[in-house]
Amino acid sequence: MKAIAVVDKNLAIGKDGALLFRLPSDLAHFKAETLGGVVIMGRKTLESMPGGKPLPGRHTLVLSRSMEPGLWVREKKGKKWLFGVFTDVPELMDFLDLPQGAPLPADPRNIAVCGGEQIYTQLLPYCSELVLTEVDAEAEDADAHFPEFRNDAAWRVTSEGRPVTENGLTYRIRRYARK
Numbered sequence: 001m002k003a004i005a006v007v008d009k010n011l012a013i014g015k016d017g018a019l020l021f022r023l024p025s026d027l028a029h030f031k032a033e034t035l036g037g038v039v040i041m042g043r044k045t046l047e048s049m050p051g052g053k054p055l056p057g058r059h060t061l062v063l064s065r066s067m068e069p070g071l072w073v074r075e076k077k078g079k080k081w082l083f084g085v086f087t088d089v090p091e092l093m094d095f096l097d098l099p100q101g102a103p104l105p106a107d108p109r110n111i112a113v114c115g116g117e118q119i120y121t122q123l124l125p126y127c128s129e130l131v132l133t134e135v136d137a138e139a140e141d142a143d144a145h146f147p148e149f150r151n152d153a154a155w156r157v158t159s160e161g162r163p164v165t166e167n168g169l170t171y172r173i174r175r176y177a178r179k
């Protein structure tokens with residue numbers, strides 16, 4: 001399972017329920033990394049999606065204690081997509097260990113933890129890979145952060161993309177794996 005996020009120099013990820021940066025080319029990267037797979041997110045991040053709805057072309061699993069728990073299957077163009085609401089992390093993890101019979105991809109690397117802060121923090125111990133879009137900027141007044149993992153010797157950089165400049169911001173994509 002991987003975590004995917006856009007972070008600033010201080011690992012800030014959000015403010016007032018929204019993302020910090022508008023980077024259309026990075027959205028394309030996010031799409032390529034997650035399309036066809038499973039995305040896991042917190043209720044607040046789901047609410048920040050367009051229309052507060054799950055992104056198309058992914059199985060979406062949400063952690064929430066306020067939403068109705070359950071599993072729903074939607075069919076679109078002959079493909080089945082899951083939408084699940086889980087009330088705690090062990091319940092979600094049990095579910096992910098049971099791919100048989102569920103229309104989930106068999107490849108566990110195609111499960112992406114997509115935020116926000118509460119969910120990254122709780123699910124980082126289950127992740128073997130981080131895919132971070134690292135923006136060379138310091139956002140002001142951010143109120144959500146990716147957990148501080150850089151002092152943890154367990155993580156090493158496995159690849160580093162070239163710098164990309166867009167909307168006056170420069171970022172590069174780094175992938176990390178657990179040693």
Ligand SMILES: NC(=O)c1ccc[n+]([C@@H]2O[C@H](COP(=O)([O-])OP(=O)(O)OC[C@H]3O[C@@H](n4cnc5c(N)ncnc54)[C@H](OP(=O)(O)O)[C@@H]3O)[C@@H](O)[C@H]2O)c1
Nearest residue numbers: 005006014017018019042044045063064065115116117118
């Ligand atoms: N930069 C990025 O890549 C990125 C990615 C994603 C999000 N973000 C940003 O992150 C911010 C949101 O982060 P956040 O930490 O405030 O919210 P969040 O993690 O998206 O969602 C928090 C909610 O998840 C539910 N939850 C948390 N732990 C749970 C558990 N153990 N069991 C069941 N439900 C649980 C609760 O929902 P209920 O209240 O319904 O119980 C909680 O209120 C926004 O600014 C967003 O834009 C940034």
